[in-house]
Amino acid sequence: MIGLSFDVEPDFPPHYDTSKGVEGLGAITKILRKHRSDATFFICADYLDKNPGIIDLLKGFELGCHSLRHIDLTKLSPLQLEGEILEAVECLEEYGLDARGFRAPYASVNERVLKVVSKYFSYDSSLLFYQSLPKGVEIPEVPIFTGGKMMGVRPSLFKRTLDFPLEDKVYFAHPWEFGGMDFSLIAKRRRKMAVFGYKRENYVKNLEFLLKKKPVRLMDMLKS
Numbered sequence: 001m002i003g004l005s006f007d008v009e010p011d012f013p014p015h016y017d018t019s020k021g022v023e024g025l026g027a028i029t030k031i032l033r034k035h036r037s038d039a040t041f042f043i044c045a046d047y048l049d050k051n052p053g054i055i056d057l058l059k060g061f062e063l064g065c066h067s068l069r070h071i072d073l074t075k076l077s078p079l080q081l082e083g084e085i086l087e088a089v090e091c092l093e094e095y096g097l098d099a100r101g102f103r104a105p106y107a108s109v110n111e112r113v114l115k116v117v118s119k120y121f122s123y124d125s126s127l128l129f130y131q132s133l134p135k136g137v138e139i140p141e142v143p144i145f146t147g148g149k150m151m152g153v154r155p156s157l158f159k160r161t162l163d164f165p166l167e168d169k170v171y172f173a174h175p176w177e178f179g180g181m182d183f184s185l186i187a188k189r190r191r192k193m194a195v196f197g198y199k200r201e202n203y204v205k206n207l208e209f210l211l212k213k214k215p216v217r218l219m220d221m222l223k224s
């Protein structure tokens with residue numbers, strides 16, 4: 001099974017804190033609708049609060065939570081951590097969104113973070129496919145396979161990710177990679193990726209390639 005997910009957040013954190021990626025979000029949802037494809041969008045609640053118009057773009061897709069602000073949750077004190085997650089939950093509820101899944105900013109979690117997450121969410125999608133849940137944490141996990149930078153490499157290379165011997169593959173990307181933000185700023189930070197043919201046009205090409213494989217929302221990947 002192939003799962004498709006997007007982390008809806010400020011532009012290219014922690015390097016920028018703008019909202020130009022809203023344009024990229026529009027581009028993504030347009031492509032998904034054209035292909036009648038499904039996906040899960042993990043939203044930073046603070047970002048939603050600043051850009052409430054994105055709700056219209058996201059109608060019909062599964063919405064999850066990408067915490068409140070785009071900060072590393074493992075660095076917070078127990079009190080700050082609980083407050084950060086609770087505020088995110090309340091904010092999404094205020095907008096009438098039913099977020100069952102959670103993905104941590106930078107996919108950075110530990111036992112402490114996941115224990116708090118398990119109190120508020122039905123599943124987590126912060127671990128990478130080769131990681132396992134810490135002992136004592138009980139929450140269904142839909143782990144990440146690859147994405148982000150990888151979605152911007154030359155298509156011949158990207159296609160090979162499908163050959164990887166993993167049954168369930170969860171891909172992810174970000175709105176700011178698809179538009180709005182000056183891509184040369186992103187490419188400059190990811191200079192080493194040039195050797196893999198890294199550029200913006202590839203994001204669209206690789207996404208359209210994935211859509212032909214009929215990806216599903218992450219909720220549909222939960223093992224029953």
Ligand SMILES: [Zn+2]
Nearest residue numbers: 007009105106
């Ligand atoms: Zn993120």
